[in-house]
Amino acid sequence: MPRKYSNLESYQVLSDIRALALQEQSLIVDLLEYLYEVDVRKLYAPLAYSSLFEFGVKELGFTRAQSYERTRAVAAMKQIPEVRERIRAGELSLTNAALLKRAIDAEERALGSKVDAHFKAALVAAALGATKREFQGKLDEVLTSPESRAAMRERVLHRSATRTALQFEIDVATETKMKRARELVDAPTLEELFDRALDSLIEAEEVKRRYRSGGGKKNDRDRRIEEKEDGTLVAPSHDLVAGHHEGPESSTKEIPIKQKSLVSRYIPAKYRMLIAKRSGAQCEYIDPGTMRRCSSRSHLQIDHKMPLAMGGTTTLENLRHLCGTHNRLEAVNARLGINLKG
Numbered sequence: 001m002p003r004k005y006s007n008l009e010s011y012q013v014l015s016d017i018r019a020l021a022l023q024e025q026s027l028i029v030d031l032l033e034y035l036y037e038v039d040v041r042k043l044y045a046p047l048a049y050s051s052l053f054e055f056g057v058k059e060l061g062f063t064r065a066q067s068y069e070r071t072r073a074v075a076a077m078k079q080i081p082e083v084r085e086r087i088r089a090g091e092l093s094l095t096n097a098a099l100l101k102r103a104i105d106a107e108e109r110a111l112g113s114k115v116d117a118h119f120k121a122a123l124v125a126a127a128l129g130a131t132k133r134e135f136q137g138k139l140d141e142v143l144t145s146p147e148s149r150a151a152m153r154e155r156v157l158h159r160s161a162t163r164t165a166l167q168f169e170i171d172v173a174t175e176t177k178m179k180r181a182r183e184l185v186d187a188p189t190l191e192e193l194f195d196r197a198l199d200s201l202i203e204a205e206e207v208k209r210r211y212r213s214g215g216g217k218k219n220d221r222d223r224r225i226e227e228k229e230d231g232t233l234v235a236p237s238h239d240l241v242a243g244h245h246e247g248p249e250s251s252t253k254e255i256p257i258k259q260k261s262l263v264s265r266y267i268p269a270k271y272r273m274l275i276a277k278r279s280g281a282q283c284e285y286i287d288p289g290t291m292r293r294c295s296s297r298s299h300l301q302i303d304h305k306m307p308l309a310m311g312g313t314t315t316l317e318n319l320r321h322l323c324g325t326h327n328r329l330e331a332v333n334a335r336l337g338i339n340l341k342g
């Protein structure tokens with residue numbers, strides 16, 4: 001029923017607005033609690049959304065700024081129980097809860113490790129009852145710039161005219177790559193491994209540049225990707241033959257894709273390229289209900305449709321791109337024996 005706000009008595013305007021403000025607060029708390037459940041239960045994933053943020057924008061019609069703020073606030077609630085109580089009590093604004101979470105994330109990225117409870121408590125205390133501007137001012141005091149911290153973690157020490165020492169931190173994923181690289185190449189020391197990694201990188205980048213500038217076209221026939229009738233893409237057949245070597249022009253460092261790789265978790269670079277071409281570098285998960293495809297292009301991982309443990313192979317037909325969210329969802333489904341894969 002439309003109301004004539006201009007006809008209201010002034011005392012009524014004041015009492016109504018107080019009541020509405022209270023309702024708004026309890027509505028926001030409810031909204032966050034429901035978002036929290038959607039997040040914890042990952043209810044957005046089967047609907048082909050890669051994140052709670054995307055769910056907020058596309059399913060609930062939030063603006064991007066609203067969805068960002070609300071999902072950050074939910075993340076803060078998950079990480080710090082006190083945040084939930086303070087929001088509920090009206091002492092912590094959504095904006096400050098979101099800022100707080102962003103500050104913690106930035107700090108953890110810079111540190112490369114989790115912040116402690118003391119740090120979190122200090123941030124919550126600074127956020128309580130503060131306006132956004134006041135809180136931001138306090139944050140600047142608490143935090144030095146994350147960039148300068150990151151720079152402090154990397155050191156280049158010139159020991160002598162010919163020797164330099166490097167010191168930097170790597171995460172688990174990089175360490176795993178390092179171990180794998182060490183298994184594959186003959187590099188008894190880290191120095192040799194690093195040197196060879198740089199060689200490969202430089203070589204790969206120079207080849208890319210040559211291709212971009214129009215050189216090196218004579219190998220196009222060899223590099224052509226074959227398309228089968230069903231639309232799947234396959235590498236040229238000679239790539240699949242173990243130990244096959246091309247003519248003297250070909251690089252001796254090129255590793256052919258061996259038959260052995262069919263049961264290996266290792267996915268050759270050539271396959272990665274073909275899979276990216278086929279998927280358009282986009283998650284290939286499809287909501288079985290609406291047939292809507294996930295639009296995520298971030299954190300793409302290559303997934304075995306039929307897991308190796310269940311007899312799947314490392315073949316192009318059995319591989320696809322999934323974003324982090326859908327990779328985890330499918331892993332859970334596989335464990336539960338749910339097969340939604342086409």
Ligand SMILES: [Zn+2]
Nearest residue numbers: 283294323326
């Ligand atoms: Zn996805």
